[in-house]
Amino acid sequence: MTDLTPAEVTAQAEPVANTQSGTFGGVCQTCTAPRQVKFFYDDPLTTPVTDLTTRFLDADETVLAQTRTYHPLNYGAKDTEAQIQEIRDNLGIAEQPDLPHAPLTIDTGAEADIDSAADDAWELEKGLVGDLWTFETAMVRTFQPYVDEWNRDGWTGAAGDFINGVGRGISSWWNGEKDFWGSAWGWLKSTTSSAASAAWDAVTSPIETAQALGRAAWDGAQAAYEQLENLVEILRALLTGDIDAFFEKTQLLAALRTAGGAIGEFGQMIYDAFQNGVEWLNSLIEMIRRTPVLGLIANTAMRVITMMTPNFWAEMVGTGGGFVIPEVIIWLICLLIGALAAASGAGAAPAVAALAARAASTAAKIRRLIKGSGNAFRAITRFLDLLQPIIAKIGPLGRKLRDSIREIQRGVVDKTQKLFMPTRYYLQRLRQLEFDVPGAHGPQRHEGDVTAKALGDRTYYGIDPMTGTKVDGVHGGNHMAPRNSTKFKTPADYVRADDFMRNTADFKAGVSSGDSSIEVIESISNPKLFGPSAQSRFMGKQRVGSAKNPTGMRDLDFRNGTIKAVYKKKPDGTYGLYTMFPQHSGVFPAVYPWK
Template identity: 25%
Template sequence: MADGSPQTPAPSAVAAQARAGAPAAQGDMDRICLPCAGLIRVEACYRDAWTTPLTNACVRVEDSTGVVVDGAVRTEPLIAHGLKDGDAPTAPLTTMGTTPPIEVAQGTSEVTLVPQGAGEADAGMGDLGAALAGFRDDALVKLQPYVLEWEARGLLSIPEARFRGVGKGLSAWYQGEADFWGGVSDRAVAAYQNAQNWHDAYVARQSPFEQGMMQYGGPFGAIAVYGTSLVETAAETVSDWISGADDLAAYIATIMAAMRDLASGTVDLMEAALDSLRALPGETGRLFAQLIDNGQDWIERLVLIASETNAFEYVFHVFMAVAMNMTPNFWAEMAGVVSGFLLPEVLIEIILAVIAAFTGGGGIALLAGRLATFVAKLRGLAVKAKSLGVLASIVEAFGKAITALGKIGKGLHDEIEAFTRAGADGVARIRHRVNQYKVEIDPNTLGMNGGNIRITRKRRAGLTDEKIKEIVGTPKGQRPDPSTYMSKAEIDEHLAKFDDGAVRVTPASAIDQYGTAGPPGGFVMPKSEFDNLVQKSGGNLANIEKRLGLDAGSLSNGEMVAVRIDPEDFNGLRIPSGNELGANSHWLPGGYTSGGAPEAVMDFDGVPFEVMKIGNQ
């Protein structure tokens, strides 16, 4: 040894050892030496209920040495597996939305999803607005003769043989729906009320046996009492050839609830609505399950359009406003018995047409040509009833009017820009934020010759993303009053949601210990919103706890209670500014929760309240 120590190697030995080890560790000449390198894998998804993978996005990675990848790598798309939307089931594709490992220098790297274009979405929005307005006007002109006759003659506009069937709850059902969807004249609604009154009186005149037959006898009981043969009606035929043995009429409540949630244009509600359609019987339920479980591109486009635009609010509201103008005499003409048998099938086809439109109709083999087949079948039966031909024209025109959804969805995907940082040998997770709120549409755009339909980007209370970031980034206690960024009309419109009262979920112990339902600036939700939530949960406390984000069992064990505050007892009801004690890190300006539910605050000191009994509480 050079210094005589047995522990110290000679210089020649060190050099030999270095030469021997060097080739294995040096790597390519223009890259980082391996001990200084690591790997990053990008995982991208949306922040929605389904945690939808964010696929086919261009990735840019920059480490301390410079740009490592500049858009040449993409997050894995469905097509990488040789699959398309709605193809046959496969094992879960866990790598969707991810990239292969990317070599980076040790230390922090910046990962960006790079936009691939701009302008297409806005052009598509313009196209969609114009097409929907055209569809609305044409459809309402086609339906006008039926509406005028219904307004003028009500039940008398329906032939006697079909007269009695109108009372099977259809009028009551329509009345409620027409109130929700709008676009129907007051006179038409009044005619519904008259029809319902007639039915109530008719039922009251029947013997107890006949009433029992109507209530418990099913279709045969109804035939026995009403004296109307279902066999002679087109309704049965229609129901058979469209959905085989599956009668969707029994699922009208499920379908209408889904339509309402789809029309909310709120990402998570729309996903829940589609999930609910899995429960439909037979092939229809299986079709939705396969589309959802094996869908990717159409789901991404749904998420983006719902998050960024008011398109769905208009698409579904406009169609349903048109459907509400299909008065009982319209259905009676085609069905013989005014039972609305065909409406559930039509609504299902409308939902499927929207899904097909995301990828230009041909992107989902399961749905290719489906709407055209449906329309052809309607036309084939139009010889029996003219209104079936009218319905065919309306459904066909709707399919054409929504083709721009594909353009909007693609354009919004191309615009995606996101950023994150990650260390080497790690995962760069990008969870793309989505808006979870609906835009109230202008009711004046739903009727005949209504105003222009404008499909626009969502702006929370007219706020840009930059403004939202600025407000949220301002320290609590210093955030601006909502009146500085919301108009008086916006504030008034929002607070009007509380006209039926407010509800707050609060610990029972707070009432016992402090004698109050909340502090100053306590958060509340509209009573109507709470009622809706309870209804959707079927009064099931576990479901309500889940939907409100409460601990399991907290409502059933009495730990938490819901209290109702009547409008006359409100004390300083206002839009939250974010300075309230209860404003947490999820708070957003504009009066909606991050989940899209309307909210407000009020000062609870001395405010009377009533503890509500929910379900089996």
């Protein structure tokens, strides 16, 4: 028999204690009854909310009892193990045996405790976003030799034979991703049109393609290669905070469990994590529903990956390293799962320790598949080395987010109350802002769905992101090309900024005076808005030259910038968002062509 730790003994005793013990100083048994509440997320798996502080209060706000919702360890189970299915119906429940029949209030803890944890989470998030900018800046220096060579020589240089041969698929993929994510460098020359239109099966067969790219040296190499498109879609779902797309796309990776080696281990871990996972999913859902951090990590990683130009991959393949982007993204996902598992509280932590260790072990095995020599291999190794400690910081942030969950339900009379916690607020609110007032155009021109290419095309060619043409989406005439085109990278930050602006003194003063239009400008570095080191949250392009005679493009610096919002009065007297966008404080000096 396996000896239990003190934490496991305490956890497993809790359900018994909650159903058998009385409330000290409570009313007589004939005036009381068992009461329970079950918390769920409204995510695609209806995940129970585990290890959540729960209080039962009377009409005078007196705390009658405080407990936590049940988690796997309460039943001797480990997260992602098959036993979870047997106890899943019990998870997320908080219960007490002898509470009054009268209506109760149920909440998730004292306001002061929740506020303190939320403040801690905000400080951790700001620090992590600053780290991403430091990382991106370091990566620009690391990949500069390859970018310089590529922008100078393109396919006529060292990458020529590579692109015209087995590299055509890579160059096609790379073209699309740099247009979507942009690049930490700024401008990158596209491959030729013929290469850009090449399909992934440009060579005689996928197997021969994988072999030619140096990908046949390990078990599961071909299976991972075939998942590349899906892997990138997972990162895009994180960027937009689309929990439905993220769950759908990530679960598809479970197909890799039939592959061999470390890739097969990864596929099995994904299968177990979603089929039998609960505790780590709580941390994941809190991250997606309340912060843009996972999306900003995905965005930064891909902006660096796009600096791995075709000539870089030509060198990697030539030195035995191969095209390892699928492995890099799989490694990243392993680290994310491990960090999210580490976000569990002290009471539930033993239940996810095995998953955290499994994720770390799988990540290490995946990383050992990334081999090579020379400068290209050293560059990609530096990418991995500098990104890993940033991802590790997700654990403490996730814990504070879970400690600061704020839910309250008043007038509860049912013996069993079910409470669903929303997971799609930012996306749903963003869709509302698109049509907040007639002519509203903020999200359509200044939010994450606007690609890096669309930003540049707007200021260079006068193409409106709302229509994809030179027709203006607001008034129907010609769209006037602005000198600067900017955006927030994530829906979460866009909605947060709108919420903040509506609570400023300028906005409230405009409402009080009944102004038809209210303009609010706030500093990005305001610690209650985004704080310092917020550059990684925004993107912007500036046209060099006039609209009639553009000569180049610059990237914008937002580190001391502002947010500008314009609100219009509605017929009912309320105010809707007309537009909102980040304003830069400076420009990065490099000028590059835009075609």
